[in-house]
Amino acid sequence: MVKQLSKYNHLLILIILSIFYMMPMFLYSGVIHFSMQDTYFHFSRITSMSNVWTSPVNYASYHHNGSMINQFYPWLTIYPAYLFTKITGSMVWGYKLYCWFITLVTLLISYYSIFKMKKSTNIALVFSAVYTFAAYRATDLFYRGSLGEAVAMTFFPLVLAGAYEIFVGDEKNWRVLAFGMTLVLYTHLLSVAMLSVLIAIFLIISIPFWDKRLQRLKALTKATFLTLLLSLAFIVPFLEQMLQLDLYTPRGVSLEGFTYRSLLSNLLWNRLNGFSIGLFIFIAIFMTIIGRKKLKKPDMVIFIMGVLLFVSTTRLLPWDKLSATPLLTIQFVWRLNALVTLLLAYSFSVSFDSKKVVVRINRQILLLPIIALLHIIAVFNLYNSEKVYNLVARNDDIRTVIQDSDMTALDNSLNNIDYANQRVVENMDVVANYKFLLDGKEITPQFNLTDSTIRIELKDIKNPGNLITPIYRYIGQNVSINDKETTSKLSDSGTTEIQVPKGDSEITISSSYTRLAISARLASLITLLVIVLPKKRIKAIIKKVNPRSGE
Structure with missing residues (x-):
């Protein structure tokens, strides 16, 4: 009874913490955006999800070029943001509510994950608060506007717990790793790559000390296979486009670690624009060393790995020489x-625990307000600066405020070339200036668009010719002229080119999911149902579909 009461108290604490966390954002009438960051991009991503279940392209967003952004940037876990905007009727309020929602989910998942590992509600509470309020997560959410990475961090604790269970704990809980990695994959691909490398390192370190080695290897294999099946809905369409088209992919130019001066400055002043782990996590390193006796061997390995990774973000590692390796795909060392x-949040939480109830409660009463206050001060310091000088990126970010009235202009103007054809990068004129060229001569046809289609009207064309449009071309594109299906080809500008007849023409361009993409989505859905639904329920469904199956 006491334990149950403790859990309910902790749930209330987590809800209160989520409100305090988002308080700085809710106190402003709009959403703060810094000119060199990603807030605009993710706002457009949210608006582009209005037709995402039926079409991979939204022509109303991203400068109306028909960017297939949702086929290349995982969107499933960010889709609730679109639902919040529809419920509230406001992009600004929908975005803010989603950020609060994902913060609460981060607190809850963090709590569950560490309780799964350590069977301690107290360690779970400390970790969920320290991890969720960490400066780097606030950097993603409040400064960078990097919604993908911020949401991916929500599921990192699940991955840690799942790997821990397979390598150290009860390997029968291998599904935790599968669900964690799947949720990250449906959110942020770079995070999947980083977590995979981290798991591989832990595997190499721990496998010589495993008991039940065969069972644990089987559990890891099953987790990997289940992750793959659950992720087919994204992986297959992604690869289908990437392997058949020559697309431009975002990549870093070079890798550069922190200078010691900039790192120390950003840590001590707890600057959210410094991309650092922040003051509290930095102090937590030393506090963990003091309480290291409470760490078991697996916990100590996790702590040492955290410290080594922290040190590796500096120029102590020759990042300039590593820029020619696949590591460049992470784009930024930070x-x-x-x-x-x-x-580090995990190892600190374990070392911070105490067997004495009074000491434990007093520590929590002291800790939670401190991390909340540090967070609120850091965000307000960031928000109250008109210009933010960044020691890492060496640029000035101009602070602006996004209002609902800005959204139409944003969708009209934001030109995105990520995952467009490579030719687009070399011939930006047609795309950026939204040009239509008929046999090399610029024309100004009438056109109108919806989320799923764009219609172009040509009047009194003297001779048949080739029309170059500013619309990107992907597999699954549908083109018709005067309601008759026709084909398109890739223009020299990297956009859609259509052969048009003389006279009047109404050209309709749309895009649909391929059969392969639909099949992959169905395979992932069936896999999820098989895993989630009880076996009796599955048998009942099969019997309804095929009555003879029970005979």
Whole structure:
């Protein structure tokens, strides 16, 4: 009874913490955006999800170029943000409510994950608060506007718990790792890559010390296979486009670690624009060393790995020489701080625990207000600066405020070339200036668009010719002229080119999911139902579909 009461008290604490966390954002009438960051991009991603279940392209967003953004940037876990905007009738309020929602979910998942590992509600409470309020997560959410990475961090603790169970704990809980990795994959691909490497390192370190080695290897294999099946709905369409088209993919130019001066400055001043782990996690390193006797061997490995990753973000590692390796795909060295935050928050939470109830409660009463206050001060310091000088990126970010009235202009103007054809990058004129060219001569046809289609009207064309449009071309594109299906081809500008007849023409361009993409989505859905639904329920469904199956 006491334990149950403790859990309910902790749930109330987590809800209160989520409100305090989001308080700075809710106190502003709009959403703060810094000019060099990603808030605009993710706002457009949210608006582009209005037709995401039926079409991979939304022509009303991203400068109306028909960017297939949702086929290449995982969107499933961010889709609730679109639902919040529809419920509230406001993009600003929908975005804010989603950020609060994902913060509460982060607190709850963090609590569950660490309780799964350590069977201690007190360690779980401390970790969920320290991890969720960590400076790097606030950097993603309040400064960078990097919704994908911020949401991916929500599921990092599940991955840690799942790997821990397979390598150290009860390997029968292998599904925790599968669900954690799947949720990250449906959110942020770079995070999947980083977590996979981290798991591989832990595997190499721990496998010589495993008991039940065969069972644990089987559990890891099953977790990997289940992750793959659950993720087919995204992986298959992604690869289908990537392997058949020559697309431009975002990549870093070079890798550069922190200078010691900039790192120390950003840590001590707890700057959210410094991309660091923040003051509290930095102090937690030393506090963990003091309480290291409470760490078991697996906990100590996690702590050491966290410290090594933290040190590796500096120029102590020759990142300039590593820029020619696949590591360049992470784009920025400071991305590693998402993993550093996870590992150090965990080890600190374990070392912070006490067997004495009074000491434990007093520590929590002191700790929770401190991390909440540090967070609120850091966000307000960031928000109250008109210009933010960034020691890492060496640029000035102009602070602006996004209102609902800005959304139409944003969708009209934001031109996105990520995952467009490579030719687009070399011939930006047609796309950026939204040009239509008929046999090389610019024309200004009438056109109108909806989320799922764009219609172009040509009047009194003297001779048949080739029309180059500013619309991107992907597999699954549908084109018709005067309600008759026709084909398109890739223009020299990397966009859609259509052969048009003389006279009047109404050209309709749309896009649909391929049969392969639909099949992959169905396979993932069936896998999920098989895993989630009880076996009796599955047998009942099969019997309804095929009555003879029970004979």
